[in-house]
Amino acid sequence: MHPRVKEVTQRLIERSHATRSRYLAQMGAAASEGPHRSALQCANFAHGVAGCASGDDKQRLRLMNEANVAIVSAYNDMLSAHQPYEHFPDIIKQALREVGSVGQFAGGVPAMCDGVTQGEPGMEMSLASREVIALSTAVALSHNMFDAALCLGICDKIVPGLILGALRFGHLPMIFVPGGPMPSGISNKEKAHVRQLFAEGKATRDELLQSEMASYHSPGTCTFYGTANTNQVVMEIMGLHLPGSSFVNPYTALRDELTREAARQVTRLTRQGGHYLPLCEIVDEKAIVNSVVALHATGGSTNHTLHIPAFAQAAGIQLTWQDMADLSAVVPTLAKVYPNGQADVNHFHASGGVGYMVRTLLDAGLLHEDVNTVMGHGLSRYTREPFIEEGKLVWREGPTESLDSSILRSASDPFSKEGGLRVLEGNLGRGVIKVSAVAPEHQVVEAPAVVFNDQAELAAAFKNGELERDFIAVVRFQGPKANGMPELHKLTPFLGVLQDRGHHVALVTDGRMSGASGKVPAAIHLSPEAVDGGPLAKVRTGDVIRLDAEAGTLQIMVDLAEWDARKLARQPDDLGIGCGRELFAFMRSAFSPAEKGASVFTKELESLR
Structure with missing residues (x-):
């Protein structure tokens, strides 16, 4: 390991000892030898299964050796990134039935699009929506009917909100399920050029609109490297996605098969599946350091200087900006994706993507390999890529060299020696x-x-x-x-x-x-x-x-x-008035300073020391 990575990790462990120990004790107390639903009163249980469309599902839930998987989704039609999630619950439920388990849609969480609200009053509710999503996730999982969960979310505040809420149910195994980016539209260079022309009054509004709609043109995540796609890299390198799943386009056979496999894999991590691995044992100090390394290596979103400290704290881990900056000084920039370059995330994925980045960062001693992931122990599992062979999902070793050094480079030949x-x-x-x-x-x-x-x-x-x-x-x-x-x-x-x-x-x-x-x-x-x-x-x-x-x-x-x-x-x-903003006044007054995640939960979580 690089000495700076070891140093930051060790001081993070020491600083977090009290809160991390308390968190793990809470999760241990929340866990049980069998499904929580076995302890519910008969009327409570009957309420919990009354809505099952299938009699077989009801019967399986009475048998405590079968897993019940919660589906928590940020689906809505207005976010292009989340529109494909409309079809995921049916895919997941069918995959679970095929392995003798059950999936219940436990709850939806709000999902707003920063791209729609930029410069509008609604944008003032964006950061607060992260806290609402965390609360909604907690409500969805509060019924104690579940043995595991799948979290469906992609964009800016949605993934941080989901993991904030999920970590308070960290005794459950969980997998985060991405939806994938839209196919590439016009080049980012062309899009930025038209925006500047419009700002100078040299392009009409019709020309600007035509350019924007050619860029944001179909279901899937926006293809520039902003907060949404940084979320995907962070989740994958933390071991919370299936390997190679972040940037597979929606409405493809591979995307659907990865969604099915996420459903199957999460059942293997339950007590019934025999390989119990809860979320709290994946998100630890080493995983948090890995997430920061991923942020720096890709030149990712500054919003994560708010989000990573916030969700780290939900796991009892006290990350600071100085920790993040000290890692940035030694983590090289390996990717050039818009706005740091002209390529988009589809080009990044085709060049070797997350798998190649994990490989070169592991070789350089900049990532912790000895971590738990949803695929088991060891981050080296994430150098692999998914493919379909004869109708079945398989993983093969990914490229050992970048396929386009103008987009993605090795740690020994970076674009910059620091993360920026x-x-x-x-x-x-x-x-x-x-x-x-x-x-x-x-x-x-x-x-x-x-x-x-x-x-x-x-x-x-x-x-x-x-x-x-x-x-x-x-x-x-x-x-x-x-x-x-x-x-x-x-x-x-x-x-x-x-x-x-x-x-x-x-x-x-x-x-x-x-x-x-x-x-x-x-x-x-x-x-x-x-x-x-x-x-x-x-x-x-x-x-x-x-x-x-x-x-x-x-x-x-x-x-x-x-x-x-x-x-x-x-x-x-x-x-703070109009467009519903007045409803969030209580939340604004409770926000912590930015370095502590700008979160309403900071004071409460700190009190758990």
Whole structure:
């Protein structure tokens, strides 16, 4: 093992000892020698099986040597990534019947699309939806009727929410079931070009719409490497997917067979199946370190600096940004997938995909091999690829070399020697920056601040020609407590255009910049946030700020006496109202700081020490 990976893992184990021990004790107490449904009163059990469409299913559930598998799904028609899940329950139930088990649809969880809500009021409910999904998952599994579970989810807050909830039922075996990406549409380069032309007024709205619909064009996950596809890599390298299953396209024979196999495999992990392996024994400190390594090696979404600490804590593991940054310093960037390159995830998969990445990272000592997975012990099982031979699913060893070195490289010949995630700290607070796609000449910016209280103000200033100069945009009151921490992805085209025109620009915010943040340096997740009295609330337009991603510093160059005398700006009164946002006010007030996952569960989970 690489010494830095060993060091971070060991301190994570030591720091988490009390909470991890308590978590495992809770899961041990929740487990039992037989199915929980055997202890239910007759009326409770009758309620639990009354809806079974098949009399055979009812009879099997009376026999405690048969497994009952919960299906928890984020299906809806509006998310292209989740539309294929419409058909998965029937596929799963039939596969389970064929092996003498039962599948019950235990519950649906909400699933919103950040792509639809970008720049709209609904985006302010996006991060909060992760917590709602966790709660919905817990409700779905609360009936104590189940021996195992399959979790169906892909996109931005959905997978983190599912695993947050699932880990509180970590005594159950579980497999996460992906749906796969849509086939490739127009190139990412073409899509980005039309977006910038529209931002400059050089393309019509009809031309923009035609371009977008040629990119997002069919069922399946969007093909750029944002949060949704980062989720898939993280889940697979944590051993929670079947090997090679993340990026198989929907509505294909291989996709359906992988779904059937997930159903069959989860029954093998139950007590009835004879190889009991609960979720709590898969998600441990080593698996969490592996997830962070995967994030860095692929130049993945900055949203995972919120999500991984949040779900790690649900397993009693206390991950920090410094742990993540220390790993980033030694984990090389192996993939160039949009927005870090021009390829999409289908190209990444064809080049060798997750299997090749696992192989080269294991060879370099950057991943823990001695971990549990849903396929058994050992991450080396994840160097294999699935195929159908004579109607049956088989796994073969994947490629030993990348099939396209412009997209995917070995750990010995990376695109960069580091993962590109850095912690920024200074008198403006503490945050993170992703530099995977930021050119070296743009990684240090010193310029006057232009202060905005929301992204619409910046967009208006751009359109009015007020930003044709060097500046650092300060967009504040965008943190979790202020307005739910919406992504500020709408700012990317405007700032990108200004950078292309030769201006030195950057973004500083207590909000999120999205898993698709790219070439403009963005100091994000600043904590403490402005609404909590953080330093951003004192910044004024014209103040000189220095963002130095190389040194990891973020400083405002204002005389100390003047700075101390300044009053805090107040949050605008009209935030958090309309489009249902007022229903989430209680949740916003309970959010933890960004470094602790911006979660409403942090305080409760910390109390379990």
